[in-house]
Amino acid sequence: MEFNGAAYAGRTAVITGAGSGIGLACARLAARLGMNLVLAELRQEALDAAVAALQAAGATVWGQRVDVSQAEQMEALAEATLQRFGSPHLVFNNAGVGSVGLIWEASAHEWERVLGVNVMGVVHGVRVFTPLMLQAAAADSGYRGHIVNSASMAGLVNAPNMGVYNASKHAVVSLSETLYQDLALVTTQVRASVLCPFYVPTAIATSTRHGAAGGAVETPSQALGRAMLEKATAAGKVSADEVAERIFAGVDQGHFYIYSHPQALASVQQRMEDILQARNPGDPFAHKPALAAQLRKALGA
Secondary structure, eight states: OOOOGGGGTTOEEEEESTTSHHHHHHHHHHHHTTOEEEEEESOHHHHHHHHHHHHHTTOEEEEEEOOTTOHHHHHHHHHHHHHHHSSOSEEEEOOOOOOOBOGGGOOHHHHHHHIIIIIIHHHHHHHHHHHHHHHHHHHOTTOOEEEEEEOOGGGTSOOTTBHHHHHHHHHHHHHHHHHHHHHHHHOSSEEEEEEEOOSOSSSGGGGGGGGGOTTOOOOHHHHHHHHHHHHHHHTOSSOHHHHHHHHHHHHHHTOSEEESOGGGHHHHHHHHHHHHTTOOOOOTTTTOHHHHHHHHHHTTO
16 A cells, blocks of 8 residues: 655544454554654553553553543543644544344343443544644644544445444444535535545454453353354454555545455445445345345344
8 A cells, every 4th residue: 555654744633432343453654654643542551562662662652541431531632632742633533343133132231331432432523632633723824633443334235143342333334424524615625534444454353252241141152153253354354554554545545435355345235225225234244145144043043
């Protein structure tokens, strides 16, 4: 992937969910480009490890333990960023958690957990950082800012047995498309993109283990979904580092939609055609009937 690396030196990037996966990969790439880094992560041990590794590599890094679902913590992160580095140039609203299982089996706790991180985390990131970026743009005609919200291919299609996650990522896509249009009304200096990765080898599957929290027992559909997600992500051929390069290339080229696996867009096209032709949703397993039979058998159908 090609991008203008020289344009990033001395600028500031804020990254949520920076302790692992795509967030950490973006931090490593930003560090190599000479950016100042603000890392936000819920897991203190992962945050400490990321900060230490990047500092050892010579990067200017500040890390903060943040629960992105909490408005006041995101507000504090924005204020700390402003005090240390000024208005950021890149904001990666990347933090996210997974969720699997039949949609009616998800507890109220699960809905609150997933929407809190995946949706409200992005909402708070947009809410607290966009004004800072617009202020910087108003004060400096040479300022350029970009917000990248992490959704998923699950924000463009609706695979079965992962309804809570699907709903959260569709919300991020909608929010991001609206952000893009809203920014275009007021500035040409701050832009937005949405990242829609497919199966990338990250720790997203482990976050689904919390789906049984709140006293609930993991259901067969949740256990099966977690096992399938673990297998799919482990087999992913596009690494988090490659996704980070595609993100920076997309930002450089002014792309709104950024994909890790463009070849997966055939399923998006099918969904769009279903909508336009008022057809019932297509069979997601049309080309994998054996998998459909396995799922139905495992779920007792």
